[in-house]
Amino acid sequence: MSGAMTSGGFLRAAESLAARACAMAAQPVQQQATVPKSAERGLRVAMLASGSKGNAAYIELDGTRLLIDAGISARRITRSLADLGVDAASLDGVFITHEHSDHIKGLPTLLKQYHLPLFAPLATLRAIRESLAVPEDTFTPLTGNVMLGAVSVKSFSTLHDAVSPVGYAVCGSEKCALATDLGFLTNDVMTAIEGADALILEANHDRELLQRGSYPWHLKQRILSNRGHLSNSAAAWALVRLKKRPRAVFLAHMSQENNRPELVEETVRTILAQQNIRQENIVLAAQDVPTCWGFDKRRPTQMALQES
Structure with a gap:
């Protein structure tokens, strides 16, 4: 994976985004030819x-293609996937963690x-139906593990202020786990993410920056609660608790108001060192620039995109 390696295994994917975007605009990434689906492991x-402005993750494992959350426009999702050589129509399913708008607002157009089949807990699907005009014949309530090809997708409950929030573990020849939008890491969550080869983990805020910031008191209390968001230090201690080192860690859902890439790096690196x-290959996932792992290493890791 390309990127500037810093001490402690960090890949500064979120550094100098404006400069990267300008550079990519001057030398546009050529769209990759669509790669047909295969059983390649x-x-x-x-x-x-x-x-906080929108979330979407693409996971491909053993020929199965998944989208987790669709909190950006369908156009941007489609373009981002196309730049990776993936046709959005080839997705095997869309999985939703919870019904907040920064995770679902691209669903109406995309579906x-x-x-595409839409997977989520029944309560989440009902909440989506109440807020968005989406085709209900795509709804597939989660009742257990979902088998798609040779891949199993397991949901696990998380603590967040939503009707039925979940994370996901995608398992086949390897494992990818996603745990974001959660105020507290329960033992069940730790069990679910253990053994992941790639881990997507929330590092939403720096506690001191949040407490000193401009947010109203009630919002600060919500974020800091067990049903809020995970802090940088909480994310670091989650990594400490893992028995197996992931091959890649995406630190995700960083607040633009209450966090900074350098604070995430300093906090996580310090706690791990102590x-x-x-932990190698810790990636700071960005809001505006896609961040990739496991793709052709000749392909740029970051791609400049425009929302439209």
Whole structure:
């Protein structure tokens, strides 16, 4: 994976985004030819967007293609996937973590255009139906593990202020786990993410920056609660608790108001060093620039996109 390696195994994917975008605009990434689906074994992960303005993650494992959350426009999702050589119509399913708008607002157009199966807990599907005009014949309530090809998708409950929030573990020849939008890491969550080859984990805020910031008191309390969001230090201690080192860690859902890439890096690196743990390939997932792992290393890791 390309990127500037810093001490402690960090890949500064979120650094100098404006400069990267300008450089990419001057030398546009050529759209990749669409890659047909196959039974090729292996794991590829792309954080198409991550943050309070919108979230979407692409996971491909053993020929099965999944989108987790669709909190950016369908047009941007389609373009981002196309730049990776993936046709959005080839997705095997869309999985939703919870019904907040930064995770679902791209669904109406995406589902109408491609008629993809939509997986989520029943309560979440009902909440989506109440807020968005989406084709209900795409709804598939989660009742257990979902088998798609040779891949199993397991949902696990998380603590967040939503009707039925979940994370996901995608398992086949390898494992990818996603745990974002959660205020507290329960033992069940730790069990679900253990053994992941690629881990997408929330590092939403720096506690001191949040407490000193301009947010109203009630919002600060919500974020800091067990049903809020995970802090940088909480994310670091989650990595400490893992028995197996992931091959890649995406630190995701960073607040633009209450966090900074350098604060995430300093906090996580310090705590891991204090515990004598070296974790390679820690990626700071960005809001505006897709961040990829497991793809052709000749392909740029970051791609400049325009929302439209």
